[in-house]
Amino acid sequence: MNGRIGYFFDTVLGRVTMYRLVTLSLGTLAIYAFVLSLFGQVFYKPLELLATLVTLLVVGYLTNRLFGALFQVRPHSESSIITSLLLFFILWPTSDPAALAWIALAATVGSASKYLLAIRGRHVFNPAALAALVSSVLASYVVLPGVSPSVWWVANPWLLPAVVVLGGLVLVRTRRLTMALVFIVLSWALVTVRLVVGGQDVGPALLAPLTSYPILFxxxxxxxxxxxxxxxRWQQLGEAAIVAVLFSIPFMLGQVASTPELALIVGNVLAFAVAxxxxxxxxxxxxxxxxPTAVEYRFSSKRPVPFAAGQYLELSLPHRGADVRGSRRMFSISSPPDDDRTIRVAMRVPERASSFKRALSALPVGASLSATGVWGDFVLPKDQAKPVLLIAAGIGITPFASQLSRLHLRGEKRDIxxxxxxxxxxxLAYAAELATWGTQVLVVGPSADAALPAGWRTLGPGRLDHERLAEAVPDxxxxxxxxxxxxxxxxxxxPALRGIGVGRVHTDAFSGY
Structure with a gap:
């Protein structure tokens, strides 16, 4: 991906949180499905689609708020909308009252799973997948008109282009394209082989996994x-491979036959076990x-928060009047992991800050908020003899602050x-700390050497490219x-660094700050 494309995703998609982008993408896909239904390109009638979607959205929203009140947790409304939209493309659309009651039950199961099947504040299963699985299992024991197992009707050739475009935007924004490709390629290959072995011609067998199976969705x-x-990252790729195998090869789990939602649920269990x-x-x-534009927040936790220097966490702060960026944001941890009961994060606070940052800045000392978890592979190599180059732009210094302070606290000397x-x-955030840690720093920006801490050097203003780096760092x-x-x-x-022979380049890009 070149710089212009990266700039597009930073300035356009970066202004929208991942949750909002998923909501908008699924909503757009639903509208497109209605249009296709009007022209007879989707099996289901517009009234059936509308009745199903309204039922899911209303029941999902209300039950999410109900369970939030019962568990004394402020509900994340956008999460309920996403779950409802996912179920819309999985369950059998209907306008039959009895079948709509069944749809409402599935929406309730999805909401309940976020609270009843949560461990340490985190739900274990994908709520939509669990709701679809429960609905399918119960449907095999209940005989009612219109009640049926999940059908994943989103696997439709006419819907495929929209799924590719909208799903692609989500994957690029979340930077999980590699994980998705592992699942897509492996599932496509395994399903193709199974179809060919079953007697289908090679041509149709190559196309069917993409047009008749919900692989991309x-x-x-x-x-x-x-x-x-x-x-x-390696755990995520492993989960993608396992789910792909379970998705592609029929199996039985007790009396339950394999389905896409069952494959994903098994993957969720394995992910939770290792994570x-x-x-x-x-x-x-x-x-x-x-x-002048950056603030650091210091939090304490009663329980240890295990993390590696360079990882990030997601803060959740529900607030009134949340803007398009939502109530959840991800931030790199700037404190070292040596004190795992103290967490510090730093962020840029522009004049026109998001509603999340305004709510956070108004939070009084002693107030609490939740963090949903820790992720990331942006960690220094275990080989201490390996020379390292760190490149930070603005508030991108935060993961390096965690790494460098950890090295200083432990007395580790590395060529950095x-x-x-x-x-x-x-x-220059953390300038005093960087000087204390003895870090060798080269500054790209409008500053003279005399204005910098002792031992620092300026490379002058202008764009940082691989040529300037190669000149400033000969090795x-x-x-x-x-x-x-x-x-x-x-x-x-x-890609420029890879082009001049740099073997390993790790990235920690952020959007929407």
Missing amino acids: LAAFMLTEPLTLPPR RRRGMRLTLEGTRTLT VLVYVVSDPQE LASREVFISGPPAMVDALK
């Missing part, structure tokens, strides 16, 4: 759902101003060079590189 909108993913994910309740202990890109020398090709900053910079630098 499941990958884009359900498999990569954040709250049910393990934290590390040791936990919800966290954090108490605000204080704040400090890092730069930090290139720090800022628009103004006053925006660049021998270093493992870590880049943290806006996607436009990350997406431009990564």
